[in-house]
Amino acid sequence: MKTGNDCAGMMSEELVRTALYEAHKRWGGNIVDFHGFELPIWYSSMMEEHLNTRENAGLFDVSHMGFFRFSGDGVREWLQSIATQSVEHLQPGRCAYTHFLDADGVIIDDMIFAVTDRQTIIETGCIDWQHPSDIVILGVPNASMITVMKDWFNSHLPKDGVVTFEDLSDETSILALQGPKSPEIIEAVLGVENAIKHFTGKAISENEFGITGWIQATGYTGERGFEIFVNNNQAETLWEALLSGGEPFGISPVGLGARDTLRMEKGFLLSGQDFHWPGLGEDEDSAVESSFLARDSFETNVPFGLDLDHDFIGKFRVKTSIESRDQRWWGIKYLGRGPFPRTGSKVLDSRGNEIGIITSGGPSPSLGKVGIGLGYITGVEPGDEVLIAPNPRKQIPAVVVRPPFI
Incomplete structure (x- = not known):
């Protein structure tokens, strides 16, 4: 509400x-x-x-967070055409994770969605349901993106009205x-x-x-x-x-403080912090330039939301990123003591050259408060050692890891 x-x-x-x-x-x-x-x-x-x-x-x-409902005889095919995740073979009662990309291939938002059916929706008792469609899809957009995603979905609905979109967030x-x-x-x-x-x-x-x-x-x-x-x-x-x-x-x-440290230990993306849609304009409060956070699904290094065996909006950029294999989202774990990595901390190679920027960072409660971070880094693999600069006077040795940290 x-x-x-x-x-x-x-x-x-x-x-x-x-x-x-x-x-x-x-x-x-x-x-x-x-x-x-x-x-x-x-x-x-x-x-x-x-x-x-x-x-x-x-x-x-x-x-x-938001709560959306999609229904109609063509809802599965429609979602298949706009989501990075394949929906085609998901049976009612299954959930999945996906990204939605703009025409330039940049992530607008990520979302967990569930496939269900008409009878199940009626049984929930909490949602009025009068649509004859058999397949229903429920989605949970990020809080700051409810209005953006509502407008985006509405702009991409089929013109023949075979798909209905409803915002049940309030x-x-x-x-x-x-x-x-x-x-x-x-x-x-x-x-x-x-x-x-x-x-x-x-x-x-x-x-x-x-x-x-x-x-x-x-x-x-x-x-x-x-x-x-x-x-x-x-x-x-x-x-x-x-x-x-x-x-x-x-x-x-x-509270939401621990929610952030919990997700960070598992390497889960945070909308607006680990990726940012350019359509929102520059985020003046962020320590990282918004243009740096304009990313596609492959760059985020999150494999479970991407299926390349179907066509979707923005797929061309994802394929380009796969071919170039340039900067990708990795985890880093401190090997030494010092100020914790924070959003905007620079990642350096052994010669002090900047090769990346931390987008999420802090102490890991589960690892005894060792410093961990997540960020876009160029030319590294798990096990490589780097330096993290939490401020201009400090450089802390760290190792590159593929999340999760625990």
Whole structure:
């Protein structure tokens, strides 16, 4: 849910709250302005929440993300023509990751999507459904890209009306339960039928809390986990049920600070930081020039969102990048002590020549706070040693790695 503030004493009249705002305050969340949303950056500490998610389970409010629905008799063929991922053989109940490129082959946004069917959508109970289409596709755009992607999809819809696009973001809350004990928590709270396999999705089965909606076994931490989509009026009930029912399993609420360190350890891209669409203009707040972040799918080095056996918008640039094999997105891990790598830190070769720039970096909680980073680097392979310049006076030795770090 995305609703503007209209009460006195709030942080800003322009900030946006989710349906879980009051729950975050009750649970001690440290609320900050997170890209225009009032969201918790941490509850106890980023370190504790990070490690507990890796060891047990963490619960996140990610309702600032979007929720799209695509339907119609030609929806599968349409998505196949615009996404870097192949949709053709995905059966209902399966999820996948994709990029969407512009006409120049540059990533606009990345997205997890799920293929389902008409009957399943009706069973969710949380989404009105009157379309006769059998195949339905659900997608989750990044928070800052909801409007951009909405406009882009609308501009690429077939002219004959065989595909319908709907933005369900404002009416939908999204909770992410992540960590190795998350299946046990789902079983305890929502029932064993909802503890589904990795990268599958389904309508939430009947449960004692009366929760209806959509659940998919996906996430942004690299751990076993689930993302749950419900109507805003069920969000607090689900939040409290998961935290209460998950207590024996060591669950904790987690802020968006740990969400970033968790995704970084697994080498997951962050829209707007690790890639940036030129159509948004220059990001004045970024330590890296936006033009440097205009990338195609091959340059990001993320293989699971790219299928070259079908045609899609911008494919020509991806093929060019494969042939040139120039700059690609790699991980680096410190071999020495010093200031942590940060966005904008330069990557140098042994002679001090600049060969890349870090786009995401910081301490790795899971590795004892060793410095790790992700960035676009030229002419390296895993195992190569480089130097990281977190500031003009320091050069820290590091080794190139292929993510994940753990």
